[in-house]
Amino acid sequence: MAKTRTDLMQGTLELLILKTLASDSMHGYGIAQRIHEVADDLLKIEDGSLYPALYRMEERGWISSEWDVSENNRRAKFYKLTRAGRKQLAAECANWERVSQAITRILQTA
């Protein structure tokens, strides 16, 4: 059986992080766990790749961070969505829907 190892579109990781942070503030490990859990481990994310993405998103003002104490009483950096991040999430979701619909249509007609 042919194996698939498909690179996903650029910006998808940011979209997943934004969506994950929409409900609650989380540290990097929590974000990675949530994505693995919801995607049923079908998405292969090197956990570390979240961090450059998180730092870029913070630079763009989509998320903010602060150090706090985690559930296991250790100092951890928690990220939360900003107002600009919520707007970005809405825009990214709409964009994803558009692209997804376009690809589905092409697949159905081809």
Place this chain on the structure above:
Amino acid sequence: MKATTGRLFNHLDRREIERDIGAELQFHLDLLTQEYLQRSMSLEEARDAALKQFGNVEQIKDRCVEISKRRHPLVMALKCLLSILFVTGAMVRIVGWDFHISRCGDLLMAVSILSWALLCVRLNPSRFFPQHDTSFTLKLTDQDSFAVYDQKKRSPVERVISR
């Protein structure tokens, strides 16, 4: 006041940035190791598995430091200064009543543009001197392509964003 000043000086300290990033990545690695230990692995196996799942720690740390440096208050101040220098140069160039004075305007503009370019290269080395960077991987796992869709025909990404 003391706390605010302390925070400002901490923020200006590059080593502090590196230490914070190191602590953040270490926290993640420790929790991953703990997760693998709970799956009855030995400590060494758990550490190896955690490192494998995490990716190239040093490369990731370098990328994070690089991005953080771009937000450094000193860098922001330098950018402001260069912008002011450029605008001043342009003004001098426009209103320069004398050939030598307008040449000074040109010089100011040239210096600010060159400094800006150098700053950009210095702050974004990975963009100007690209290396093989494995810190941006997001892939579907090695499975039959149809298996990644659930019963509602949603892809893994759609599953995450539809929650």
